[in-house]
Amino acid sequence: MKTDSHGGNIYKKAKELGLDQSRLMDYSANISPLGLPDHIREAMISSLDGIINYPDPECMALREAIARADGVKEWQITCGNGGADLLYRLAFGLRPGRVLLPAPAFVEYEEAMTVGGAVMDYYLMQDDFMIREDLIPMIGEDTDLVIICNPNNPTGLLTPRDLIVKILERAREMHCRVLVDECFLEICREEDRCSLRPYVDRYENLIILKSFTKLYAVPGVRLGYIICSDPEVIERANRAGQAWSVSTIAQAAGLAALAHPEYKDAVIKEVEKELKYMKEALAALPLKLYDGQANYLFFRAPGVTDLDRRLEEYGIMIRNCSNYVNLGEDYWRVAVKTRQENEHFLEVLKKILTSPDLSCRQGSAPE
Numbered sequence: 001m002k003t004d005s006h007g008g009n010i011y012k013k014a015k016e017l018g019l020d021q022s023r024l025m026d027y028s029a030n031i032s033p034l035g036l037p038d039h040i041r042e043a044m045i046s047s048l049d050g051i052i053n054y055p056d057p058e059c060m061a062l063r064e065a066i067a068r069a070d071g072v073k074e075w076q077i078t079c080g081n082g083g084a085d086l087l088y089r090l091a092f093g094l095r096p097g098r099v100l101l102p103a104p105a106f107v108e109y110e111e112a113m114t115v116g117g118a119v120m121d122y123y124l125m126q127d128d129f130m131i132r133e134d135l136i137p138m139i140g141e142d143t144d145l146v147i148i149c150n151p152n153n154p155t156g157l158l159t160p161r162d163l164i165v166k167i168l169e170r171a172r173e174m175h176c177r178v179l180v181d182e183c184f185l186e187i188c189r190e191e192d193r194c195s196l197r198p199y200v201d202r203y204e205n206l207i208i209l210k211s212f213t214k215l216y217a218v219p220g221v222r223l224g225y226i227i228c229s230d231p232e233v234i235e236r237a238n239r240a241g242q243a244w245s246v247s248t249i250a251q252a253a254g255l256a257a258l259a260h261p262e263y264k265d266a267v268i269k270e271v272e273k274e275l276k277y278m279k280e281a282l283a284a285l286p287l288k289l290y291d292g293q294a295n296y297l298f299f300r301a302p303g304v305t306d307l308d309r310r311l312e313e314y315g316i317m318i319r320n321c322s323n324y325v326n327l328g329e330d331y332w333r334v335a336v337k338t339r340q341e342n343e344h345f346l347e348v349l350k351k352i353l354t355s356p357d358l359s360c361r362q363g364s365a366p367e
């Protein structure tokens with residue numbers, strides 16, 4: 001068991017606030033606003049009879065379906081107990097000595113890599129939180145792994161594919177691998193333009209991380225995978241964990257998800273609509289909003305370091321971003337949910353941010 005350094009811990013927060021979990025509105029975890037689709041729910045229920053056997057350790061049917069959906073080969077895929085499990089498998093399987101990470105980025109990268117013995121080197125993104133070409137010369141002979149989160153968590157900003165290709169080129173010259181985390185990319189309209197999947201065969205040093213969690217609203221199921229054309233990476237990731245890391249229920253969920261490719265578009269459309277709605281509403285509030293492209297938004301509320309506690313009074317959880325490298329205490333990330341939820345959230349947020357005591361604090365915040 002690990003203590004939490006992420007959003008989404010409704011269990012602890014409900015206990016802390018003395019509330020029933022169902023009364024919390026969780027804007028701190030970024031899950032599809034459409035919730036769990038019926039076809040996945042039904043497939044998981046039907047799979048229950050099979051749990052008297054160990055799950056298929058090689059996830060054969062699931063890898064076949066993923067290979068078809070992602071246009072890669074089955075042997076280039078290995079599945080795990082969520083994307084997070086694969087980060088630890090890579091940390092222990094590859095044992096990178098030095099890892100270069102543009103910051104801020106998903107906290108689990110550092111947690112996994114450092115427990116595997118890595119030293120982290122940071123590319124500190126400037127105020128606009130974009131990765132630029134000056135990252136490239138930072139990849140040196142002693143860099144073993146570069147991690148690019150695309151779109152970035154927590155900012156939601158995308159890194160152009162041609163820049164990632166340049167990073168791959170330089171990394172290849174330096175005998176360095178590049179992990180591109182596309183866990184949120186599927187939920188973005190920009191997926192086809194930004195995904196590195198078409199480059200898997202060309203770059204053996206490319207590892208793509210993907211997850212079923214966000215798009216299909218199954219964070220409690222735990223299902224993710226990596227794609228890589230270097231068989232050694234697949235082999236080492238496989239050996240760095242137990243044989244049955246993907247449950248029978250998770251494999252059934254993944255197969256059902258991929259059997260209904262049209263569902264993905266419904267999620268993308270819904271996210272696009274609500275993202276636009278939330279951006280317009282947030283732009284009218286006294287905060288610095290970033291132009292995120294995924295199902296969450298990132299902003300700075302200058303001088304406001306207790307926004308989470310103020311929202312908790314209304315039963316709303318958001319993600320304080322102060323435990324990300326390169327971010328201060330007044331940076332926040334919020335999910336994009338259903339229209340009804342978003343209306344309520346925005347109404348409460350506006351009330352808080354325009355209350356007289358906060359307005360004067362914001363005025364005196366350093367830039």
Ligand SMILES: Cc1ncc(COP(=O)(O)O)c(C=O)c1O
Pocket residue numbers: 081082083084085106149152153181183184210211212213219222223224
């Ligand atoms: C950027 C990013 N990558 C990977 C993951 C891991 O997701 P999971 O372990 O649920 O598949 C997360 C979870 O929040 C994430 O934010």
